[in-house]
Amino acid sequence: MLQGMRKHARYFYVLFIIVILSFIFWGVGPLDKPTELTVAEVGKEKITIEEYWRTYENARTMYRQIFRDQFNEELEKKLNLKEAVLESIINERVMLAAAADMGITVSDLEVQDAILSNPQFKRDGVFKKEVYFRTLELNRMTPEQFERSTRQQMAVSKLKSIIWASVDGIPSEVTPGGDTQKAQELSRSLSAKRDLALKSFIEAAKASMQIKVNRERIS
Numbered sequence: 002m003l004q005g006m007r008k009h010a011r012y013f014y015v016l017f018i019i020v021i022l023s024f025i026f027w028g029v030g031p032l033d034k035p036t037e038l039t040v041a042e043v044g045k046e047k048i049t050i051e052e053y054w055r056t057y058e059n060a061r062t063m064y065r066q067i068f069r070d071q072f073n074e075e076l077e078k079k080l081n082l083k084e085a086v087l088e089s090i091i092n093e094r095v096m097l098a099a100a101a102d103m104g105i106t107v108s109d110l111e112v113q114d115a116i117l118s119n120p121q122f123k124r125d126g127v128f129k130k131e132v133y134f135r136t137l138e139l140n141r142m143t144p145e146q147f148e149r150s151t152r153q154q155m156a157v158s159k160l161k162s163i164i165w166a167s168v169d170g171i172p173s174e175v176t177p178g179g180d181t182q183k184a185q186e187l188s189r190s191l192s193a194k195r196d197l198a199l200k201s202f203i204e205a206a207k208a209s210m211q212i213k214v215n216r217e218r219i220s
Contacts, residue, residue: 031048041087042213048087050218057086083219091212092203093157098215099206100156105163112148115155164202168194190199 041048061084065072122133139145149184168190 002020010114025100038218040215040218041094042211043091044098044212046094046098048090048094053087053090057083060086065081084114087214087216087219091214094159095203095206095210096157097153098210099202100160103160105156105159107152107159115151116148121166161199164198165195168198175217 037049037051039047040053042049061072061077064077064080064082068076116133117128119128121136122128124132134144137144
């Protein structure tokens with residue numbers, strides 16, 4: 002089983018990142034509940050206990066879908082899931098702060114387009130305002146909170162694109178219809194370079210930020 006995990010490590014990594022990013026949909030930020038206990042602080046941004054456990058449960062659900070009956074307490078410990086979830090949320094906050102420092106902005110029109118194209122708010126391929134408001138209401142969010150979270154998510158995505166662009170590029174020897182195996186190897190190499198560039202950026206950004214973590218609250 003673990004051999005299969007290593008074989009498809011990139012696949013699981015992408016799925017996990019998708020799960021972690023999904024926390025943005027459910028609402029984040031200290032403006033919502035300023036008095037709630039926090040598990041970590043990244044600068045002025047707080048990561049609440051509620052947000053952490055919600056994201057953790059989302060991650061467990063995703064891994065349960067992947068591993069089915071093989072997902073148990075032992076595998077969860079091997080994955081170091083609790084720590085991985087916390088680290089991922091912290092990294093997103095670091096990216097958000099870095100994006101703000103770099104002057105990366107998201108326009109109202111970009112936010113609007115993102116919401117209108119969100120499949121969760123569509124019926125028969127068409128955006129439905131009543132579905133949008135009902136979905137937010139069910140998740141105890143106001144349109145303003147969701148729009149703010151969407152803007153944050155898009156700012157982080159823009160920053161990631163800038164970081165990845167620094168290592169992207171198609172070698173001249175790769176041509177359409179060429180060696181498929183070589184193209185796949187180059188694709189894996191590019192993905193590894195992207196991951197390394199992103200990790201290096203985050204670690205450098207962390208060094209310049211004040212980060213407090215209360216791990217005992219998730220033990």
